Amino acid sequence: MAYLLKGVSILGAAPTDLAIVDGVISDKAPDDAQVIDATGLVALPGLVDVHTHLREPGREDAETVETGSRAAALGGYTAVCSMANTSPVADTAGVVEQVWRLGREAGLVDVQPIGAVTIGLAGKQLAELGAMADSAANVRIFSDDGFCVADPRLMRRALEYVKAFDGVIAQHAEEPRLTEGAQMHEGEVSTRLGLTGWPAVAEEAIIARDVLLAEHVGSRLHVCHVSTAGSVEVLRQAKARGVRVTAEVTPHHLLLTDELAAGYDPVFKVNPPLRTRNDVEALRQALLDGVIDVVATDHAPHAVQDKECEWSYARPGMLGLETALPIVLSVFGEKWDLIADRMSIAPARIAGLTGHGGDLSAGTPANITLVDPSARWVVDPAELASRSRNTPYAGMNLPGRIVATFLRGEATVLDGKAVK
């Protein structure tokens, strides 16, 4: 199927026509191309998420590769990197190939599995990173996300080892001894609520250590879900020294604060926790400055019973795929070049996903997101495509509606609806 997007604004530029033929962007559409009136719509390179939890295998009651892929496509994504903390853990070639194959079968986004750094995420022994890299899943990002690779010697070895195949370690920065039993950001609100605090320094200390390790061994490091102003300063200094470090921030850490814990509703429980207004401001500035490279969703679906309970017993995590672009739009406004870089181009580069994060020029793969920036919508958890309902944005009125998503020229979303 060929498409002609008439009157589309590419990254906010003057309206033009954009043709999609045989999976690539073309100068000219054939006569039988399906014409889409794209007046007032903005075309972005298809969004890429370097941090998604699809829960399959193991917690198919919370999400599957298919339902998560659909949520991703509806959120404007053409590629997602699925985290390794499944059951069984994605720590072998077999599991990463299974997830990769499920992604292909769903056919809504490119699902790029992330491999575990250590066997069972236990932080004791390296998983077979090379076997996962050599598998059909072609793994390049490795992460124990959910857990920190806390042992400094193991972290050093992991950073070094993946150099052989241009891999990168994505660290969940959380010093475990400083966060035992932690429930929320340590500060005024945790003191008032009587919930055990998760101090900012537990994140900052690990990032500081890891940038030094990466510098020492000359490896790439990626830092997951940066959440504090202090972390931003550590990263700023490391980058100024030339350390090969990249970092992500989630939409929720760009918008929400720890005050939301006041009602003890675990829909606001997440790891790392929501921080203070001061942290939010620092993270926004860091994304603008490029100290933080990408927005990543940390989409973390959870079954109802894992959230409809006491705060301390609830699992941490929030949905993110279907609301990420609207949240970024509401925080930064229509800064299309910034959005394209931080949500598509840079994440594709970090993940090594050639074919994604292009410049929408003729001849490049037609991975495209078409967004209506003037449309507003109210988040209704029941209407989300994810199998879970744990969105912190319920009832919020957000700007930006995804009208269409194209994966290598095939529409995965049209008129705001998933095609399958």
Added chain:
Amino acid sequence: MIKHLRSAADLDAATATLILDTAAEMAALSGREVKKLPALRGRTVVNLFYEDSTRTRISFEAAAKRLSADVINFSAKGSSVSKGESLKDTALTLQAMGADAVVIRHPASGAPHRLAEWVDGSVVNAGDGTHEHPTQALLDAYTMRSRLGRLDGLKVAIVGDVLHSRVARSNVLLLTTLGAQVTVVGPPTLIPLDTAAALAEKTQVSYDLDAVLPDSDVVMMLRVQTERMQDSYFPSAREYSRRYGLDMRRMRRLPEHAIVMHPGPMNRGMEIAPEVADSPRSTIVEQVANGVSVRMAVLYLLLGGK
């Protein structure tokens, strides 16, 4: 009147004073031969206890019964709760039984807030995790007022594991609302970094008990669990006791009129010496008696008893 008592912050000065005044009327009743009032006849009060606390449960039970309410005791042990039933499902069960008030004790902070979303009746927090214990604060305030005649301007030292203490949180909030000047005292490891900003701006922090005592009208000793040692909050029970325990020598630093309080259960010899606990300045037994009157007042007012 407020519907729920989840936190001492739910109470403004007028409401808190009304509860204390009502408690005084209830206390007068306990001197009579027939101790019962018909105020809550036909109403159902559920004691939902996820933690063992005989003292608090009995106090609430006596309070509800003296108001003629039907009382259902629902303890986590030997019930469906220990089989893994969720708080929500338990709440829906209590709702179906027509509970007018649920008194909840729970190891998780904020459990009363969750419960209040799932039941129509009033929720009374009888201690939630390391968060609050508002009726304890009310009975403490009642005890101070009856011993010392006022709360406004009173200088109160709260000593010990403030970080993990629900009693301390509720007392700081309530006493400040009622005009007292609160100082929290303990080793820095057990005092939250943001105490004043988090709870009440006027709250003072001290790490030196000896310095605080001469200027205190009330000293409230908190229970310190010895397992905190394993977590390096302090080196040993002996050292804790030496630096922050209230013994006879320290008690003599208090002004003549000052009282010594403890919410119980006590670690005699740890945070409080036995001679201090049993001294005439100690209000520990009085606090227990006052607890029933205060809880009667709370149930009476929340349920709009006539």
